[in-house]
Amino acid sequence: MIEVGAKAPDFKLKDHFGREVTLSQFAGKRNVMLLFYPLDWTPT
Amino acid sequence: MPEIEALLPRLRAANTQVLGVSVDSVYSHANWGEDLGGVSFPLLSDFEPKGGMAKSYGLFLEGPGITDRATVIIDHTGVVRYAESVGPGGRRDTAGLAAQCEAIDAAHPGAQPPPKGHDPHEAPVLYVKSKCGFSRAVQLARHNLHLGFIPLKNVSDDAAAKAELESAAGTDQAPCLLASGKPLHEAADIIKHWVEAYAPL
Numbered sequence: 225m226i227e228v229g230a231k232a233p234d235f236k237l238k239d240h241f242g243r244e245v246t247l248s249q250f251a252g253k254r255n256v257m258l259l260f261y262p263l264d265w266t267p268t
Numbered sequence: 269m270p271e272i273e274a275l276l277p278r279l280r281a282a283n284t285q286v287l288g289v290s291v292d293s294v295y296s297h298a299n300w301g302e303d304l305g306g307v308s309f310p311l312l313s314d315f316e317p318k319g320g321m322a323k324s325y326g327l328f329l330e331g332p333g334i335t336d337r338a339t340v341i342i343d344h345t346g347v348v349r350y351a352e353s354v355g356p357g358g359r360r361d362t363a364g365l366a367a368q369c370e371a372i373d374a375a376h377p378g379a380q381p382p383p384k385g386h387d388p389h390e391a392p393v394l395y396v397k398s399k400c401g402f403s404r405a406v407q408l409a410r411h412n413l414h415l416g417f418i419p420l421k422n423v424s425d426d427a428a429a430k431a432e433l434e435s436a437a438g439t440d441q442a443p444c445l446l447a448s449g450k451p452l453h454e455a456a457d458i459i460k461h462w463v464e465a466y467a468p469l
Contacts, residue, residue, distance in 0.1 A: 225326045232342040233324040239310035240297035241463045254379050255284040256342045260327050262334040262356045264292045264300035
């Protein structure tokens with residue numbers, strides 16, 4: 225798992241509204257919380 | 269995810285954008301979100317190459333081919349400030365995570381709140397038809413963005429709605445979002461209009 229203090233790798237992925245979302249689009253603007261989960265239809 | 273959806277106002281106040289990530293397709297995400305009562309924050313599809321993004325964060329589980337259940341909080345300068353796994357079968361402490369976001373925002377000031385959406389159009393009505401993937405997609409987005417106040421009419425089984433759409437748009441092509449008297453036809457354009465108006469990033 226990535227370590228605290230590391231630079232977060234950028235990514236470009238589609239969301240469920242068809243938008244392309246990158247990490248870099250939030251640079252200097254917002255904090256980002258990534259919720260990784262195994263599969264849809266699994267809890268939290 | 270419904271617990272996170274309920275915490276969105278608190279996370280917005282902490283200048284934090286939430287992004288869900290799994291290897292599922294965008295179609296699976298949209299259907300799951302609807303099943304949960306609506307997920308308005310992005311569910312990202314780490315689908316091709318499968319788990320590529322999770323691998324870059326060291327969170328892809330090669331054996332089962334799924335992503336670990338883990339949370340990574342990144343400050344506005346791009347530095348990881350929190351990273352914890354609860355294991356694939358574990359449960360996240362969502363309230364604890366909101367508190368983490370607040371603490372990180374306070375410790376690293378300079379982030380801004382997400383933009384507020386604005387929909388300039390009035391009296392929207394959504395027309396759909398049966399057995400149509402595009403109609404299905406706009407209905408899922410309507411649920412995920414909590415737009416139940418926008419009336420839904422099905423032109424396949426409602427002759428009056430079909431006539432109404434033809435009269436207003438000059439065609440009975442569906443899906444169609446009629447707003448301020450103007451038709452918007454393509455599913456992708458309707459959904460783009462909605463996310464910009466109600467859930468901008």
